[in-house]
Structure formats: structure tokens, C-alpha cells
Amino acid sequence: MSVRELPTRRDLFKLGGLAAAALSLGACASTKPSTGGQGAAATALRVSLASDATTLDPHKQGDLPSMNVLINVFDTLTVRDTSDQLVGGLAERWESKDDKTWRFHLRENVTFHNGEPCDAAAVAYSIERLIDPATQSPIVELRLVTGAKVIDPHTVDLVTKEPDPILPAKLSLFGGVIVPPKYIKEKGDEFFAEHPVGTGPFTFEQWQRDSQITLKANPKYWNGRPSVEQLTFKVMPDPSSSLAALQSGELDVVTGLTPDAAQQLGDAPGFKVVTSPGVRTFFVSLDTEEGPLKDKRVRQALNHALDVDTLIKSVLNGAAERTPTLIPKQAFGFDASVQPFQHDVAKAKSLLAEAGHAGGFSLKLSSSTADKDIAQAISGQLAEVGVKAEVSLLDPATFKGRLVSDNRKALGEMYFVGNSGWTMDASSNLQSFVRHDRRQSRWNNPEADKLIDTEEQSVDPDTRQEAFTALQKLMIEESPFLYLYQASILYAVSDRVQWKTNANGTLAMATAKLAGS
Amino acid sequence: MIGFIVKRVGHTLLVLFCVATVAFFIVRLAGDPVQQMLPPEATIEQERALRASLGFDRPLLDQYVSYMTGLLGLDFGQSVFFHRPAFEVIMERLPLTIDLAVAAMAFTLIVSIPAGIVAAVRRGSATDTSVMASVLVGQSTPAFWVGILLILIFAVNLQWLPASGTGSPAHLVLPAITLGLYSAAMIARLLRSSLIDVLGEDYIRTARAKGLSGFKAVTAHGLRNASLPVVTVVGLEVGSLLGGAILTEQVFSWPGIGRLTVEAITYRDYPLMQATVLFLAAVFVIVNLVVDLSYALLDPRVRLS
Amino acid sequence: MLTATLRALRRNHAAKVAVGVIALVVLVGVFAPLIAPHDPNLQNLQLKLRPPFWMDGSEPGYLLGTDKLGRDVLSRVMYGTRVSLLVGLAATLLSGVVGAAVGVVSGYYRGWREQVFMRLADVQLAFPSILLALAIIAVLGPSLLFLILVLGLTGWVSYARVVRAEVLSLREREFVTAARAIGDTGPQIMVRHLLPNIVAPLATIGTLQVAAMIVAEASLSYLGLGVPPSVPTWGSMLADGQLYLRGAWWIAVFSGAAIMMTTLAINVTGDLLRDVADPKAYHR
Amino acid sequence: MSSVLEINDLHVEFRLDADTVKPVNGVSLSVEAGETLAVVGESGSGKTATALSILRLHPTPPCHYTGGEILAGGRDLLKLPEREMRAIRGNEIAMVFQDPMTSLNPLKSVGAQIAESLRLHQGLSRSQARAQAVQALREVGIPNPEQRAGEYPHQFSGGMRQRVMIAIALACRPKVLIADEPTTALDVTVQAQIMELLAGLQERFGMAIVLITHDLGVVARCADRVLVMYGGRPVELAAVDEVFAAPRMPYTRALLRSMPRSDVPGGAPLDPIPGSPPNLFSPPGGCAFHPRCALALPECSSTVPPLTERAPGHSAACLLEGSL
């Protein structure tokens, strides 16, 4: 599910001009419970955030900076573990009752920070609260959920109007946060948003807006008291100043780094830049309905024209991995047998000539200013086969406005876009871009539509995998996109910190450890 | 004097009314907060529902009328992203911007007033030349560039001062210098030329004919008179200070009104955008109102008329 | 005015240098396609982030090094001159024409016209121009034309105020009374008598305004709201280069230096013009 | 009798960027206690430059005192250090300027502006100076001085402002008052009041007055002796009756003839001086008046005639000997 990766939060530092280049690349940096480490002493961990949380009510936010904080205060029903497997969170296990019902068995003896029990009623309350339009939640994953049914104090059913095979995965982040019903009813929404109470590893201490958020270890955490005593998120939009702060000892972890920013740290001793695989894929959407791109030979030619490996090496300093299509390799549905396009200028030229464009042609390549360098580099490579792609940069908010507008041609013939699939299911990566009636789709292919329907409506993994494999082959053949890469997550840490991120990107710090304290 | 005050207050309100109106319509040109709030894969129904629940699907005129009537009761609306009253959000950031503005103003005045006086009194001397050269450099350097250089030198290389963030007076130093530099150059130059004008006035000659020393003539008769045009410009400078604050707060991650404005713009958070614009405008016009009134206090010709 | 300027120029060494710098900048801008060693947009990812010629690892032919896409910094700075000058001059011209017209009309007629225009100016001054820029760019998309439009539309106030003040004093001068007694109409007086007499202050603010506009363009480009990326500009190079300040300082430093040098030269020249236009201030 | 102020062969230059201007070329004059010496001339004649030179009020640079001496109280003012010069200004020698509107600081009450020189020169306390200032205002005929001392210049009429200027000048009872066109900016009825006031104060305090003016009517009414200046040089010096009745310099005579008079019936055409007064930046060679002089000789364009005594107490600078 490509969530909140596009502009929202990151625009901030773009507008500040502080992280000009591919901000979106590193923005999903997240820590993931890391294992190992020495005994816990009274320790404080300071982590940079590229921008502040907008609200601490988990149902009213839909952006990673907020989520990065909240994941430490709240728990979700399911959890992506360090090896990217979906494991139990507040729900110990779950099963599909029928096509339209998922049953969750809850962990017992979990309480909120205020002592309120976290039971089926709380879960039902949370789900209902999220899908109630009055909540004005920007979270969209649960759009198929029609309600939650309490079966017993530790069992709850989620009912959907259509089959949703990946609902459990969707509950591992934004959609799956469980909030305390009594507390909210007593104190009101506004108070809750400033003084959140959850079941998570840390309790909320203090929020100085746009400056820092302080959390304290929750001694009664069901999964064991975290070794970090105090967790502070410092808002620092400028990567160079946060790196400076890291070097001067004001910070322990700098997140949200771009490849360019990461280079600045150089070989300074005592710190390191960690590159960890991510699930955010980048590609160029092509207008397959009009103009020269209507011809699939042209689309194939453009894919052959791109030297993605050089792009990764030069523009991203190697902080990415090639993907054959839109699906990251960690996701369910990825088929390693599908081969990416070969960089082959001669072939590209001959395909263009075949399509009647031997002399090349001109078109527009739109991108957000955040992706300026890569867009320009792509334009440079296309120029080598005679295709003049004029780069048109839009500020991230405008870019997003046009991306989601009703006019699918609002961004011109080609636009560069990224898409994160944090559910780690190919379904999320494809959902908005492939089926012809989806918002960002510019490809009308009945076969593809049928395959999407299959994978979206079946709960059987094998059926789904088959559909995905077929889809990936079809996407290579038809080339409705220019396929690029999945970006790595970059963060810088002081040597005294021990932790590791997972592929999807929230700063869950429960198992982080500090050495030498 | 009373008539003057009433007239000026009236102007101020009129300007604020116009700013509010322009802000209302211009932010709606820039795009929709709903599109920024939802992830791209949201369905059109979800988008429509959210828009309706926020009230942004109502006719524009309707929204305008309720926005303007809200303003009468100091209700700037609810921030879409912060889920709180926009006014409250602003008030929360205000102290930081005030800190920054006060520090920048202090820097500006401490640097510019002595520089302007010395340059004017020693007109044509080496001191004057070097002050004027600094003034030109200060006026020619974009604020963001100054900020970057200061960070590079004092935070990154020398590590004397923090590069960004808040918390201690040390955090204020670089942003305040960045923000105040242009104004300092501006005011030093203005004070100099204003003082040179005043020093050529007949009443300075009268003072010298009475036997006052050149220095005494400047301090007793020159400064106050020369400050009149400077005071007016200081008021207008507040405008560039506020504009500069937007850039400076970005460069130094200073969580004040300037950054809030950019955030609001980024989110297309209508109510917050309107509120910050109106707030900045209000600060500007009120400062200028105060400047006009203090002008009147300084100048008996206005005060007593 | 011209002869007086030349005379003043002969005595002012700083201004001589400044005028030389401006001439150089203009020449570079005009002849950039002829003298730039490379296509400013030509990428060579193999040659990225090469330092200037005197440093180790530099690439022959790339005097000031390359940026992260392997483009020649010198050529980009040269081409950036064109945008800066074009935007600076065009926006100044636009704001000058609008501002002078508004200033003359409100200064000459006074009354409701003056009230309307001056309140409009107040609103403009109180309104953060970055928002106006953002709205226009957001609605219309980034383009050189709109950038000039935005800067022009936010810059007219300073002209209007100065021109109005000048006109207010000019209209009390007897030659205006004489013209009215002859039977000249308002427009005739404004064109024949008032405008020629505000040319000097207009030229002075205009010069200073060009520098201000260049900085404004750089600021907007820096914020990513400037000109489209197919055109290299100093502001966007500065923004790009900021990330590489430690390793590849040359990108930001040369473009920043170009901005500073140009605006400084223009400001020095503007000061000279100001002195010539206001000899009272000069001879004192 | 002894002079309270004596100027011998004063030369003043302004060194501007492009040119050097010499507004004062060899001016000599002296004035005795209780006497009024009028210095009369047209614009550019150097009369105001001379007046300001006495107190060394020209800014230096560009002004340079290149020659001569200014003697007062046995000292040469041109040689005094600035410190001692300050003790003379406003104390021994005071000055009244032409435009009372601009010569007073608009932001200070008139009482404070008078008190300033009293405190400076007589070391009075604030309250003493204030009381003295009120007294000074009373002396110059300002009604209700206690209240008016606290008011600001813009609240006074032109005539009253000039009275304030006189009060400032006379506050320390100077020996010499230099009045630079003191009535030019005033209406004729007010002018008469001010001239009467000055005459009365002179009688009372016995100071010498150097009256700078272009108005021959004012000269005729007030002056004891007259120095006529033209092109930066003194051209005639004599008692007032002598100058008007028997001028010895063609310029003086032509000036008197050209003047429209209110006591002579009109009808006949006037007798103007042709041409214009000399330009300071390009003065004519020789006698500055020769281009306009009906009696000019060929050598007038090359020879500068010195001011020489033609009759007791009557000097003129002209190559033509004898009376005209």
C-alpha cells in the first residue's frame, strides 16, 4: 500500500530547500526493534525527525513523522518483524473466517498506560472510531472494513464489504493502532491528541511543538521494559545540521537522510551511515493513451534507453536496488524470475525507428522538486536515444495535487513518482496504478485488470502469486512504465547505538540499546 | 491627534480586511488540503467524504462569509492538519518568533546605530568607507546564503554554536545574525544619510553658533531628528524581517511562525494559511501603526496638531 | 544626468570596478552560448562532482568543476547569468512601469485614486509575497514568465511610494502650475512634465531593484519555486550545492559568489546614481 | 575708539571635488561697540560666506581659511583651537540667521534652545537657565514668555521665531551680533518690528552689529557704516550717508540707481544694471564688475583694484579716481 510517501511531510524540508535531492528516498527510514545489546541502564536516546508530528491522535494522522513517534506509544494488532515477517502484536494470531471476515485473537493482560485494559472492546472501539467519517481520518487502508464485532473479551471480528486478503498486513501500521476508549471518552479528542495514552513500550512525557517529543520507558510493557529509559525525538529538517548535531553529540540517530546528505558525514570516526533495504519503488508513469507513448515499442525503447545501474550508482550513490517492475523484492508477489530491461541504446534506437520515431520526439517529464536530480538524469539518458524529455519540476504539494487530480494527464506525458508498499504485498504497489479505473492508472489493459481482480479478491496465496507473476510479465511486455529501482533507507548513527531498521520504515525503538552506558 | 489615531486605526482595519480577503481567495487557488492529507491511493469517495466533513465542498462565497464572520470573533478556524484552532497553533509558535525577532532587532540596532552615526559624523573617512562597504555587502547578500555560510563556519567547522534547533541563547545567535544582517545594513545606511541630512540643517548650524561642539550638536540636536525617517523605515523593515524570518527559520529549523507559514502552505491547510498570513499582516500593520504613533510622539509638529 | 554620472564615475574607483563587473556579467550573459565551454545541461555521470582545475582530481576542460550530474559548473554559472539578468531587468521593468504609473497618478490626482492605490500598496506590503509567489506558481506552474510576473507584481510598491513622494513635491513646483495655466491636461502634465523629472530617482531605484530582484529570484529558486530546471539559475545551483558544501563546495560557492558579486556591483552603481541624482547629498 | 571685531584681508576657499571656489577674497572690515556695520551685496557677493567665516561655521573640509586674520578680544580667531573657539561662539560673538523656520530645531522647545547656550557658557543649572530663558524671551518682546518657553517652534509665527533666534543670540550678552539677513524672510510690517527690536536691544546692551543684507532700504534705516561687496571682494566702505549720497564705486552707484523706490513716483523707466552678477565658479578677471560697468576701462579686465581710502572714512575699489 503506497502510503504517505509522496509529498506531505517531506515537502517541508523541500520548501526549506534543505534537502533538495531525492528526499523521498530516505524518508521512510525507520528503526525496527533490534536485538542484542547489553543490560539497560538509565539511558536516553535522541533521534532526529525530519519534521514534527502533526498530531498525537493516531487516527487523525496519516504521515510517517507522526507514525514514527506514535508507534512507540501505541501498539498495532499485527507487527512486521526485523526479517519483514508479519507477526503478532496486540493480536496473537488471526485467521480468515470467510471471504469477508477476519478474526483476531488478542493478547491477554495488556493494559493502556493509564491502567485501562486493552481488550476486544477497545479494539472494536478503535476500528469503529477510525472508519467513522466524523473522525475525519486521513487513513484509507480500512476502506473495505464495515465494522468490528466483539466475539469475546479477547476475540474480535473485522467485517469487510469485499474480500480483503491483506487486511492483517494493513493492520501492522496506521490502520491497526489501538486506542483507549474510556480515556478518550473521558478526556475528549483534543486532550487525547496532546496527551496520548497507548499500550506501547514508551509513555508520553512532553511535546514541544516543532522542537522535540519526549517519551519515557513503559516499565510494564507487555513485551518487556525497553532498555532505553528516555526517548527523545528532535525535529531537525536540515540534514546537514542534524549531522552536525550528531557529530557534536546532541543526537544519537539521524533519520530521513538522502544519499547526498549521507555522503556529508564522510568517514568521521564514531559514526556510521547505515544503508538498509527499503520497499519504496520508483518509476516513471507513461501516458499510454495518447501520443508517441501509445506505441508499446516506444515504451520498451525508453526502458531500454535507461541505464538504471548508472543512475543508482551516480545519482543515488548506490543507495537503491534495481527492480524489474513496480514490486519490491521483499513483497509478497515478487517474482525473481522476471528479468529487468537491459540497457541497450542500439535496441532502443531500432525500436524507436520501427515505431516511426527514428528522429526522436519531445515530451515533458514531470517530477516533484524533491526528485529533481534523478528526473534530470533520466532526461539526460533519454536524450541519448533522441528523446527530448523536458523536465518540469513542481513543488511537492502541487505535484501531489496534480497526481491525485481527476485529470490523469495533469502531469503530462511522463512523470516520475515513488510508491511505498509497507504492507509488503504487491497488491499495495499495484493498486493505484494498474487497473484502468484506478486514480493514477494510465494503462487500459483488460488482461491486467483481470489479474488485479484476481489478486485482490482471493485469499489464497497461491492464486494470488500466480496472478502477480503473470502481471509482472505483462508489465514488462507492455511497458506502461519506465521501471527503475527500490530505494534504500539511510540513517546515521553514533557507534554507541545498536539497532537496525526493517524495510518499511517506522522508528520503533522498543529494542534499541545503547552501549557504553 | 485623536483624529489622527482614529484615522490610522481605520486604515489598519481596512488593510487587514483586504489582506484577509486576498488571503482567502489566493490560498484556494493554490490547491486543496484534502488532496495533501490523503495518500494517493485514496478513493474518490474517501476524498469527497473528507472534503465534505471539513466543509470545503461548500460554495466559495459561503465559506468566505463564515470565515469573515469567524474573524470578527477572533476565530481563525480549525487547522486541518493540527486538528486544533489555528489561532492556538500560532500562539504556540509565537514566543519563538518573538525571541528570534527581538534578538535580530537587538543585533540590528546594536550594530547599525553606532555604525550609522560614526559613518555620518566621519563622513568620507576610512571608517565611513568601511562601514559603507559593509553595508553594501550586507545588502547584497541573500539571507539564506548568509545562513548557510554561518552554519558552515560556526557550527560545522568551528563547532562554536549549534547549527539549528532551539533551547539555549546560543541557539539564537546565528539565526538572529542571519535575520538581522540585512536590516542592520539598511538601517545603518539610512541613519547615516538621514544624519548627514540633519547635520546640514540650519538648526545644527545654530547649535554650533551657540558654541556646542560638533559631537554635542549631533547628540543633542541631530540624533532625535535623524531618527524620524529611520523610525518609519524600521516599521517597514518589520515586513522584510517577517519575510526574512520565513527563510531564516527554514535554514535554522527554527520552529516559529515563519516555518509554520511554510508548513501551512505545504499542507494547503487553508485555515492555518489564512491565519498565519493574517497574523503576519496584522503584526506588520500594527507595528507600523505603532511606528506612526511613536513618530507623532517624537515630533511635536504632529503631536500638537 | 549622463555627463554628471560619467564625471562622478571618474572619481569613484569602486564604482569603476562595479561598472566593469556589470559589463562583464552582461557580456557573459549575452554571449553565454558562444563562450560557455559546455552545454550547461549536458550530463556526464562519469564525471560527477569533479573539483575546480587547481585541485587534485579535476577534469581538464571543466575549470570550475562539475556538479552531481557531471555538468560543467562554469557553463552553468555563465548561463545562470542570463536568467538572473533577464529576471532582474524584466521584473524591474514591470514593477517600474506599474509602480511609476501608480505613483504618478496617485501623486498627481490625490483624492480617491491616491487612497485606493496607497491602501493597495499597504495590503501588498502586509501580504507575504512568498505566498503570492507560491499561489501563482502552484496555479500556473513554474515558468520564467510567471516568475517575472510574481516579482514584478510584488515589487511595484517601492516604486509607487517613491514616485508618489516625488510627484507630490513636483506638483507643487511652479512649472506644473505654469503647465496647468497653459491648459495642459492631467495626462499631458504627467507625461511631459512629471515623468521626465522622476527619471533620475526611477533609474536609481531601478538599479537597486535589479539587484533586489536577482536576490529574490535566487531565493525563490532556492525554495524550489523559481524557474523551470531546464534553465540553470544561480539560486537553484546554490540550493543544489548546499548539500555538497563539505565535499563539493564549488557548486554553491561559485553560484553564491556570482549572486553576491553581481548584486554588489549593481548596488555600488546604484549608489553612484543616487549620489548623482541627489547632488545635495553628494556635495555635502 | 577700538574695534570689537576686526577682519583683515580674509580669504576663504571651498575645495569641492571638481572645482575650487573662492567666495571671500580679501575682505577687511571692523566694527565698534554699539555700531552697526551693514555688509551689503547681491547673491554670490560673499557676504554670507564672510559672516559664517567669522565664527568659523563653515564645515572643514571643504572650507579652508587661506589668508587673513579675524581679530576679536585681542585674539586671531582663525588661529584658535576649536575648543577655545567654541567658548567664543554664542558667548562673545553670536549670530542670527536668515530663516527662523529652519534655524530652530523643530523637536525642542524654544525655552530649551535658549537655555542651551546659557548652560553652556554661563554654567547655569537647568532651572536657572530655564528662568533666564524666560527672561530672554521677555526681552525680545514675546508675550506670555513663561508659557511660550515650553512651546515648539512650529507654534510660533515667523516674526516670533526670529525673536526667539535673537533671544538665543543675545542670551549671553555677546559683544558682537552677526545678523545674516535677519528680516529677509519676513513680511514688511514684521520686518519693521524686528529692526526696531534690534535697534532697541543694541541701545540697551551696546553690542556691535554686523548686519548682512541685500536690502538697501534696510541698510539706509539701520546702518551706521556700510561695506558693499561684489564678487567676493569689498568694493566700497563708508558711512551710510556717504555711500548713498556720494558713492565712489560705479557698482554702488548703479545699484542705487537701478533700485525701484517706493518713495518716488513711477512712470519713468528704471535704470537697470545690464548683465548678471558674477558666477562664483567662473569669476571674471580683473574687477569683477567690469563686464557690467558703464565706465569700464580696458585695464579693468586685468587689474583688480584694491580698496583704497578716497576720503576720510570712505574707501572704494575702482581704477577711476575721484568721485563719480
Add this chain to the structure above:
Amino acid sequence: MAEPLPPPLPPPLLSLRGVRKEFRSKVVAVDDVSFDVRPGETLGLVGESGCGKTTLTRLILRLVEASGGEIWFDGKELLGLRQRELLSVREDMQVVLQDPYASLNPRMRVGDIVAEPLVTHGRVRRRSAAARDRVAELLDAVGLEAGSQDRFPHEFSGGQRQRIGIARALALEPKLVICDEPVSALDVSIQAQIVNLMKRLQAERGLTYLFVSHDLSIMRQIATRVAVMNLGRIVELADTETLFTAPRHPYTHSLLSAAPVADPQVERTRRRIVLRGDPPSPADPPSGCSFRTRCPAARDECAHTRPPLAAQEDPGHTAACLFPVADASALV
């Protein structure tokens, strides 16, 4: 034997009836002013600063709109005319202004300045040969070289500039020239040149002057008749010689007495009237006679009655005073 009747007077060229101007600040600058200017004469208008004489000229020129009254010029009532209709009137009525430095546009060449009325009224085209010829003629008439056309005003001395101003006023061959303090900014030695020039031009061209000045000596040399203004009102009007030798209004009397005469012997013997107090502010004029607060002869009635302009012994002599001066012989 009966004296022969004086020849009938020609109809006035300019005639003011009850003209009034009240500014928005409630200051009455011109109050109920009536007088005639006859063809070929020079009517002098004398008064101190702030008396309203300059405002009055602006009212006649319709540069300032009057609050009331009538102004007849050459058979037309001006105050009712629209701006367009005024254009033809302006051809016959021109103005010479006080400050020769400010009254010429510094950015225009002399030729263009002098030709401007001709161009505005469509007589010649700008910069045409006809314009140059006409300008050369005019410059010659005021004693300037034809070559002056291509120079700028700042290249001329004050007297020469005033000649340029006069040439401009004459360009349209007007019937009436309003002269607003035309010589007061000039050096003494130049004033006579200009006065002589104006007198000569009047004789040659049959001009009529309305001559405004505060300078009594100039007035006596140039005016046929003189009107004295004080605080917005005409207080006395008479033939020049009558006014200067036998003024009836105490204000006129004190003006004449206050003006110094360039003759020390005369000055010593004159009886001088030095007024007490300040001139009243036009914003707050005294009740009754506007001069009464400074008048040496004021009595109680003067505070209650505003004296009308009343005929005096000499024909054509009027004065607004309840107790006119009987003997002014000491004035010289």
C-alpha cells in the same frame, strides 16, 4: 466752469464680483473680493504673505476652484465654464510665476518650454520649423538670443529665466497676463531689467497686467492702480499715486510706513508706524475689521462691524475702514 467729464471708461477686461474661497480646513483665503481690471492697465495687488493674493490668482486662472462669486473675463463668466471650454480662455490669459528656478521644467529645452502653449493649443507642431521661428521671435522680444532654444533652463541666470517665463506667457498673444511676484526672487540689480522689459512689452503689445507683489517699491513703479489685500479681503483700492501719497486705510498706511526707503536721510526723518503684535492667523481671523488687532487707530466699533469698501474723496479710491486715515503727509 464745469470740469470736463472724464472720458468714459472702457469695459473692464477682467471683473471679479464677490469671489470667495474657503478651503476644506475652513480657512477663508479669499473673502468677497471684487475689482475690475481695465484693458491696458496694470492693476497691482499688494499684501503680506498669507493674505490670499496668490490664491486669488489661482482662482482667476481656475487652477483652484472658487467657493463663490463671479469672475468675468472678456465677456465670459469663468467659474461656470467646464475645463474644455476653459482652453480657449487660457489663450487670452497667461501667467508669469515667481520663482524662475521652479517655474521652468528643468528637463525641457527652452525652445520646448516657450513653444508649449502653442503646441497645447494646436497653433504649431512640436519641434516644427514654425515652432522654432515663433520661439525665436518671442525670445528676441524678451531680449534673449534665438540660439537659447536648444539649451536647458539651468544654463541661464535667474533674470534670463524670468525672461523665458515671460516669453512663454506671451506665446499665445494673450490679452491679460497675471504676474505673480515676477521679480521678488531676483537680485536687486536684475529686478529693474525685468520691470523695464514688462513695461516695454505692455506698451508694444497692449497687454493688461494683473501684477501681484508684496514689494511696494516695485508696485509704485509698475502699477496703474493698486489694490491692497489683508486677510483675504481688499481693504483699499486706488490710483497708484493716490495710494502711495494719500492712503486712507491704516493698514496701507502702516505698510507704506514700514517699507524702508533706500535713503538714510529720508529714513531718519520719516514718521514710522511700527505695528504691535503678530498678524492674525487666517485660520482664526478677528471679528469685524480684520486689521483691528494691529491697528493703531482701532476703536470698539471695529470689533463689531466689518467695514465695506467705501468710496473716498478721490475718484476711484475706495477703502474699507470706519475711521480712515486723514493725513498721511509724513509718508513722503
